[in-house]
Amino acid sequence: MPQSSPSPDIASPDSFLTGQLLIAMPAMADPRFAQSLIYLCAHTPEGAMGLVLNRPIVKPTFDDLLKQLNVEPLPPVRQVKLCAGGPVANARGFVLHTNDWTGEGSLKVDNSMALTASLDVLKVIAEGGGPRECVLALGYAGWGPGQLDKEIHANSWLSVSADETLLFDTAHDTKWRRALAKLHVDPLLLSDVAGHA
Template sequence: MTHSQIASGATDLTGSLLIAMPGMGDERFEHAVIYLCAHSDEGAMGLILNKPSSEVTLEGLFEQLGIDAEPGSGHEPVHFGGPVEMGRGFVLHSNDYRSELTTLQVDDGFSMTGTLDVLEHIARGDGPDDWIAMLGYAGWGPGQLEGELAENAWLVCPATRDLVFGTADAAKWGAALDSLGIAALALSGEGGRA
């Protein structure tokens, strides 16, 4: 993919991962790995995969929402999905689950549900096999993400089920870089001068 394809919006990055470059300048996105649920000429929407909340657990969310959970469920953290609409919840999950209300199937491997019923299914133990619950999302207006890509704020790599669901949060950024053959230590947050 060339910078001109990205800048012109010719490439649909839906279903890809964005990897934050060092020195981005926004600590909310420092070392972030974002799954892009939607990308078009109208903008983009994604979910940060590797920033678990230290304050919100799924168990606490179940209690707050009045969801009865099976014993032992709910110990997983709820992730910071991004700075937009932080009171709104999303679950990125495998395609083996479909909500009765609304599920967006992003591609052959991933879906996103933003309705309460997915949490109810997870609490009962009959939800998706793989999932990440989060509050908030990352959003870009028309052309905004393309501009950030042209400024080398993000790298793009394919999303795999193992990287998204099978890699520890603290290791996702490095693993995503590794998938591109890039060593994290080789990246610098400062631009060079000729």
């Protein structure tokens, strides 16, 4: 995959929200993240990095991408879902996948998920192998030191544990509501004002 920017640092599994899903609050003002569901691959004092999972990409297709990168076979034996992972480095691909397969460049996010940003994973998938579940995100969402913590404190995000259905299914239109439902929250009843005791 094109190396247009340095790789974001991936955290150790005990980092604060690493491996969790971020759910944008209904009053999210930034249109890039309105009703978004983001899997946090890293959350440390140095910042945070995540992938938006509910913005599917129609073009390029997986076949188009493999053609651009000269990855065989074409057509591939197996297809991968593509999504717009965020506004940072959106020409760069990140494969979020179950950690039943890892390559030399794979980084373990937690006990069940890994992130790979090398061509190896695309080659293996195209040949019909690779991880059991995966999604290819173009770009990522990034936050500087303390930035995400401030946004959470300002009531911009909720967090919930991740599950494979929300991470990998293709019902993108309902992912945001289903993530809120895991918290037993009705989005119509959410306030954009943070409470402070």
